[in-house]
Amino acid sequence: MLISEKLNKKINDQIGHELEASNQYMSMAAYFEGRHLKKFAELFRKQSDEERAHAQKFVQFVLDAGGTVKIPAIPAPKMDFASAEEVVKAALDWEKVVTDKIYALVDLSISENNHIAREFLGWFVSEQLEEMSSMEQLLGVVQMSGEKNLLMLEAYVSHS
């Protein structure tokens, strides 16, 4: 086995966090779909797919490392949002939490001198930079435009 039991367990937890994020983004996409903001909905559906792919990447890593995959119970996503700004803010806050969780995994892999795991996790560190910066930019433009002008942002979103 190429990972410790402790790291194996933490990665299993992370599989849960990625799936939770996937469900959360799907719920956010439904919120936008309900407001006829098709491009926002599409963007969040795409994010949902990406989070699922992240979960799959972790599953594959555990298998490749000879560990045991255990998918934890996934908490229900938040379904009620008062505004687009609230949605994007929640998404950004969540990405920040996930970044800290990835950092903790990197720290653990370093403390265990597990360079295979550290190398694998490097991809996720870069991915978090991309996801946090794009969500931060989206929050900026949503705040600038205000709720009434979201339709005009659809073009922006479709190119981001």
Ligand SMILES: [Fe+2]
């Ligand atoms: Fe992710």
Ligand SMILES: [Fe+2]
């Ligand atoms: Fe993410």
